[in-house]
Amino acid sequence: MNITDQIYSADSANQDRAQAIRDNLRDAIVDRRLAPGTKLSEGEVGTLFNVSRTVARAALQMLSFEGLVRTERNRGAFVANPSTEEARQVFASRRLIEPGIATAACERVTAADIVAFRAQLDEEGRFIAERGPRARRSEIKASGDFHLLLASLAGNAILQRFMEELVARSSLVIALYGRSGVSACGHSEHTGIVGALESGDSGLVSRLMLHHIDHIEADLDLRVRAGPALREALNF
Amino acid sequence: MNITDQIYSADSANQDRAQAIRDNLRDAIVDRRLAPGTKLSEGEVGTLFNVSRTVARAALQMLSFEGLVRTERNRGAFVANPSTEEARQVFASRRLIEPGIATAACERVTAADIVAFRAQLDEEGRFIAERGPRARRSEIKASGDFHLLLASLAGNAILQRFMEELVARSSLVIALYGRSGVSACGHSEHTGIVGALESGDSGLVSRLMLHHIDHIEADLDLRVRAGPALREALNF
DNA sequence: TTGGCAAAAATCGTATGCAATCTTTTTTGG
DNA sequence: CCAAAAAAGATTGCATACGATTTTTGCCAA
Known part of the structure; x- marks a missing residue:
């Protein structure tokens, strides 16, 4: 087990599905399985995790607050590409x-x-x-x-x-x-x-x-x- | 204290409406027009700002990330009451x-x-x-x-x-x-x-x-x- | 009056639909 | 053949609908 699992398990266990998806995506971004600039469309994330766009969107919003994802209006969310x-x-x-x-x-x-x-x-x-x-x-x-x-x-x-x-x-x-x-x-x-x-x-x-x-x-x-x-x- | 004391300006010009609502609510919380513990129901916030629950919810989610609002599952959002x-x-x-x-x-x-x-x-x-x-x-x-x-x-x-x-x-x-x-x-x-x-x-x-x-x-x-x-x- | 229980109302979590916007492809004029 | 305009397609922004959960209300018995 690694640290972040410990830190977040208490949250994601009984909490929102959006939070679980956020954690999953965050790990993928930090692990570089998702390269900077990769598009994260609401629909794609939703189908991938078997949830509606509503939930996927909430997860992406959280990541955008953390600075790991950049969202552009009417265009979508992308893995951040820090300057x-x-x-x-x-x-x-x-x-x-x-x-x-x-x-x-x-x-x-x-x-x-x-x-x-x-x-x-x-x-x-x-x-x-x-x-x-x-x-x-x-x-x-x-x-x-x-x-x-x-x-x-x-x-x-x-x-x-x-x-x-x-x-x-x-x-x-x-x-x-x-x-x-x-x-x-x-x-x-x-x-x-x-x-x-x-x-x-x-x-x-x-x-x-x-x-x-x-x-x-x-x-x-x-x-x-x-x-x-x-x-x-x-x-x- | 009630939410309806809130004044809202109709300028949702170029920014996200959720963000405008968040700013408005944050000011109200910081100004103490909204007392700690006050319930912020999605429906009420939505009707007050003339948006759907979807947008109101997004605004409340942002405030919860900032620690100004505490959300409880299936119960709603409340102005934070820091210990x-x-x-x-x-x-x-x-x-x-x-x-x-x-x-x-x-x-x-x-x-x-x-x-x-x-x-x-x-x-x-x-x-x-x-x-x-x-x-x-x-x-x-x-x-x-x-x-x-x-x-x-x-x-x-x-x-x-x-x-x-x-x-x-x-x-x-x-x-x-x-x-x-x-x-x-x-x-x-x-x-x-x-x-x-x-x-x-x-x-x-x-x-x-x-x-x-x-x-x-x-x-x-x-x-x-x-x-x-x-x-x-x-x-x- | 108090306590407990069931129905009703309110509220949340989530899915889905439609309009607006952006992107891509096709068509058209030169 | 190429550039610009137009149409088609994809994706987001937002509203609304419906089941699930919580809270309130109404009622009856102790």
């Missing part, structure tokens, strides 16, 4: 929020949490060792789940939701602009953060997290390329 | 985010922005001078607008949206738990922040903002009272 500027804003937001979350988590972490972190790290390591695009996607997801696990420990539901959005969008950004070299490095940084958490040094945890975010962003290629206008025009 | 714990989380989030926003804004602020801030401060001052509940509501709103104006200068659309949500929820919290004494004090702090912005000292701006948030929260009465279970049971 380099958006990518920068995502990471600027994370730099602001996540060190604070790490500090808060450090002050509330329990031995059981550390065990969960170790398991999470093991899973990450497994995917890094594997080859192939399937493992690559699982690796991105597992890496995001690490940050979500930390956020869930901070004891602040609002910040946790913000982080869910930011992590999901980060996955999109990394899939689009990542230069792929950093995986093992990121993993070792995660390991370091868990170690600092265990030692209870909240200042260190916060600093490590900040550096980690910087490293992730530094691995991106955020130079302006072929012009976003062209990308847009080609509906990518 | 003291939620109130603490709102302010913890603001303490994390807003000093950073202030720093970013300080580095991008222009002379024209300063003029806009002065105008905003003047408006605040006017409402503080006035008496009566109408002025009190306008005062809360104007105070929130100050923070939103600052957020808009930070140049980060994601953080700006987070702040919009946090400021709106703060208004609810202040309306519920505020002890009311702090208005003039908050105004003077706003003035101080603008002054620091003008001087370009981003460290000072950040520190003033942090203190300001602390003062706002300190003015709240967040002791656990008559038991949130009772409040919930009474649907307040």
